[in-house]
Amino acid sequence: MTHTPPFRLSMQGRRIDRAYPQAFRFDGRHLRGVQGDSLASALLANGQMLMGRSFKYHRPRGPLASGAEEPNALFGLGQGGRFEPNQRATTTALVPGMILRSQNCWPSLDSDIGAINGALSPVLPAGFYYKTFIHPRPFWKHLFEPIIRRSAGLGAAPTDPDPDRYEQAYGFADTVVVGGGIAGLTAAREAAKAGGTVLVLEQDSHWGGRTPTDHAGGQAAIDALLADLRARDTVTLRRATMATGLYDHGYLIAREALADHDPNLGLPRQRLWRIRAGHVIAATGALERPLAFACNDVPGVMLASAVRDFIADYGVAPGRRIVVVTTNDDAYRTALAARAAGLDVPVIVDARPVADGALPQAARAAGITVLTGAGIAKVTGGKHVEAVILCDQSGEGRPLQTIACDVVAMSGGWSPVVHLYSHCGGKLLWDEAQSMFRPDPDRPPLGADGKGNVTATGAANGDLRCAGALERPEGATLPVWVMPARAPYKLRAKMWLDFQNDVKVTDVELAAREGYASVEHTKRYTTLGMATDQGKLSNINGLAVLSKALNQPIQATGTTTFRPPYTPLTLATIAAEAKGDAFQPLRKTPMHGWHQAQGASFEPVGLWRRPYAYPRGAEDRHAAVTREILAVRGGVGTLDASTLGKILVKGPDAGRFLDMLYTNMMSTLPVGKCRYGLMCSENGFLMDDGVVARLSDDSWLCHTTTGGADRIHGHMEDWLQCEWGDWKVWTANLTEQYAQIAVAGPKARAALERLPGTIDLSPGALPFMAWTGGEIAGIPARVFRISFSGELSFEVAVPASRGLELWDRLHATGQDLGITPYGTEAMHVMRAEKGFIMIGDETDGTVIPQDLGLDWAISKKKADYIGKRAQARSHMTDPERWKLVGLESLSGKVLPDGAYAVAPGHNPNGQRHTQGRVTSSYHSPVLDRPVAMGLVRRGPDRMGEVLDFPMPSGEVMQARIVDPVFYDSEGSRLNG
């Protein structure tokens, strides 16, 4: 029959306010809803029943439900950065000016070319994908995959950055009640009386769940409970907050909607709650089950509860002539609600042989025809229900009569929402009497104390009549998994189980015939329950059909696993505040602002930003690096070395401890001296390096790499706390206490001596690898004479608060010396010219110090150090290992970093054998030629040999194996 307006009823609609119309756009059309509408109710009020297309066959789809379980009515919502796919129309509130786009259809929702897939359905059976993976293979790659890829994919990914703000918050409560219906509010009141704090979360913006809709006096009962709870200061009521998942130790994740789809509020759009719950009460209600009859997917076939929700909550008539088909008493409420709203209910089709409860009697008293023992053989209609053909439920579907209608309200009974109970390991039991899985109270999820930490209550616990005095007695539900009971294949092939993914009764039966006995395997093979609704409606019906096909009881089949999130969470909500400037902490040295003011080009080093170079004027980075190197090698430069780790190690056992941590001896280091040290993992691999200075008889200062500061401090504490608890050693990470400035170059001493101070920097007083303390420019300082550039070099450490002051003074007084700030790239090039290794360049977690020719820094005398045993293993002492050498490019072009040197022959994959790779490679401005280091098989034994480095372009670059020290090999520049 024709679907005719008006669709908005003049009465009812507890959630809407007709006085406030709200305009929105749907696929370019201008429509109007009213304040309080959901997108689904607003569209229905405009006569728009067709709301989507199914995933596989592109069948027309209308809304099936009114809540979070809706599988069909999904839209692309918003524009630009605020566009979001797959927004559920039944749970998205209408906001004025909203722009909706239909999904999974082309060229339009109304005439979708993809619907041809439906005609092809006999050749797209369950497991189609998997079958074509196997045979014939070329068909998959060249035929099926391209076609499926084009037609698949529900919704489009947004292309622009999300402009909205999100946040998170931590919550704590002794009891968290999930669900603000009558069961949840009652449980909250009991919990509050028992003591402790209570947090109640309700997914909807309205309290009460189904009670106000389903029961006379329901709203008053809810209001009374709310008033009681609001009067208690231990109770927090939070609505529009969806508990999406429960994890170990009562860790509950929930999403609070603050300004969904309403950027004008200037608020964070959503807030992710991370809640520690002492005990969780799952009062999550139940979901109505669809019935499997032929063509149950035609738009206009809806859940009975949804039909009365649209009528009672939104004042919308999904249709004007509504046939109810049911297996229980509850659906009679829909018939009564429809009739009360002035809509026509030609018949209630009840599959049960008898229906004599209070509700059926009320329906009959209202003059509604009730047919018992009856079923629907088939729904007719394409894009909208036109009629139902009735039959005997017990038979094969022989048509008895045809009844014109525009909506079919179906109810196959109710399934408790057991997700929260199940997320963390709670088990379910099959309740034969009520035909439902419900939480097994004897096998709850367990908390840290080994006791159950989730209790289910109300409908979520299988108590479908939990509204207490408001309830009327109801007859039992008849389990009906296929309608009619002995429906032939032709009808079963049109009975949808999963509406979004197009899984039908025959698909599950086929899977069973093909040997899929496990419900988990059947799910993946047929894609049942794998759509964006995660099987909220299809799960129980599907496994009941599977059980029947396998000829086993439902409890033997069991359910698939319920995993979080209950409804989708956007990634933005999970990222919360961590976006834009706050994406990550950006660590800044005391001189960071100066670098910025000088126009430094920064590079990330760990979470720090370090100046890579300081381009001047029109200089590019490369030119700046060249200038900085020449300035250091020819005069003096300053490097901000504040990011280097500085760990104080003190105590009577500190020397012994450092001897274990480093490969060389630190206990013998005299006070006032420095020594370069290597640190290895237990497996022998080099993990950090740096200069250690002995500060006093019982204290050492260990410099680490920038990225190693926290890691090495943790490594030290790990060994002290877990292995050597009796060693008397304290550590303190002083990395941020000091600003450190490297002053390097032949004029470094002159530059420092320009500043007044108490420190004698002369070669006799402060030789290479010594340190001393005192004052420079009135600032307390330690000066370490160490060098990473090969030049005369002093590293000056001062309190962080005075680092910038010293830096400024150096630059002010050293101007005529040409003092030049240099960045990390100049530092890298200069150390490579000197053949100094860099952790992370020459090492990658598989390299031992011996590979790098650092045997001189490995003590032969020590009985042990961390990594010593591992370094003695046969593979580590293998002479075939790749070892550090210098590489001299024959063409004069810089070798690409990471390039591989090939060896004769091919491996079984047809790739060239390799015998080495480039680990560092730069153009040396001071030598005016490339310098490179690399790891090469037996490298040091092969000096002078030429290696081939094939490039992706086909060109083969060649390099000669040479000594890795390219510059000042005698080391005379260290003394200025």
Next chain:
Amino acid sequence: MADTQDLTPLALITPVTGFGMITIRADLDRAGEALAEGAGLALPDRTGLTTDGSRMLAWMSPDELLLVLPLAERNEALHALTQALMGEHGLAVDVSDARAVFDVTGPRAADVIAKLAPVDAAMLPEGHLRRTRLAQTAAAIWRIPGGFRVTGFRSTADYLQLILTNAALPGSGLAPR
């Protein structure tokens, strides 16, 4: 949603300077009394802090304390603590320059903390220091009159100020709406 019309931040975020901070590591059972005398404050209980309104001595771990005091008193205190640890295996070291400090004050200061630290901020008792994190960086939090004081690492000062200010966005209080 009257709340959304409110243009006042949830709390005032104020950088504070002028603190001296000294990290102390020792066997507190052995050296506790001497350290308390050196610090001029009673030894705090586990997770606790003691204060005289000017100085604060906080429990950081079973073998670590933090003394917070006016910067001008730092050197003298460092000397006193070193004396207290004489003959004992201990460590007292200046970390004043390694830190950034912010005060988060106002009636809804706890909301700001609750958005960033996995801590029941509203229930954080007086006389208690919580070592935790603010979003992605380490921090310690304790109550001061009118709100909280937080300290983190100097290098993350700008980040701390940014996330605290973001969390204090007007209208974004945690009270149920």
